[in-house]
Amino acid sequence: MDLTITTLEGKDAGKVQLSEEIFGLEPRxxxxxxxxxxQxxxxxxxxxxxxxxxEVARTGAKMYKQKGTGRARHHSARAPQFRGGGKAHGPVSRxxxxxxxxxxxxxxxxxALSAKVKASDLIIIDDLAAAEAKTKLLVSQFANLGLENALLIGGSEIDxxxxxxxxxxxxxDVLPVQGINVYDILRRGKLVLSKAAVEALEERFK
Structure with missing residues (x-):
């Protein structure tokens, strides 16, 4: 399977051959x-x-005498049926x-990778790097590539x-290739892989 590699400026940077065993499965x-x-x-x-x-901080004394009041028999005000009492079967730390x-x-x-390929939501970028940390410039580059909701995966280190x-x-979202995971791939519309990320994934699943 061949995909076109583009640059952040939207220019053609050649092609890359993707493994069918990683990017060509039928998603389940x-x-x-x-x-x-x-996750x-x-x-x-x-x-x-x-x-x-x-555990509740309340007196443990008997509420009133056992007999002669005409009311139900009760012992402790800490019981769950009373306001201020403990919680019965409540959540516990776990x-x-x-x-x-x-x-x-x-x-x-x-x-997950195959699902993005099948939906035509996978973009291969030559290199995820910027000459200077200018958000405005990056926003315009993403707009040209049609990236409004995307996960970008770089190499072992992000520029x-x-x-x-x-x-x-x-x-x-921007992650190094070792941080790639199913949940983040599926929660974003587009998946953008750098050339280094593709090579690292193919090496990982070899």
Missing amino acids: DDILQRVVLW LARRQQGTHQTLTRG SHAHDLPKKVRALALRH ANFKLAASNIPNI
Whole structure:
């Protein structure tokens, strides 16, 4: 599979041959969904916590005498049915993360890349670099390329000027190739790979 390489200025910079095993698969929604849920579960803080009747700060004395009042029998005001009492079966601090085989995660990444190719939402850029950190210039270059909502993946290190200029543009994410992931690929409309990123991905899945 051949794709045209362009520059940030929109000029033709040759062609690159993409591996069918990475960019030519038939995308499977079930695999993509599993990995997205796994990523979101790992991101969830899990710090939600409520006080049980054993933790709430309230007197433990018996509310009123057992007999003779004509009311229901109660012991502690910390019980969940009373205002100011503890919470019954409330959330507790825990990790929401769950296991997912490494092979499934790697397969999902290839399916996500293939989905972008199939939808014609993959753009190969010669080099993600800027001579100076000017956001206005980068915005005009992105407009020429039709990038309004995109994830840009560079090489092992992102050019400092490019990263600084792109950080102020809404709906534009910039990541090094080692940070590429299924959720970020799918949440953005376009996927932009540098030539170095393509080479690194093909080396990774060789």
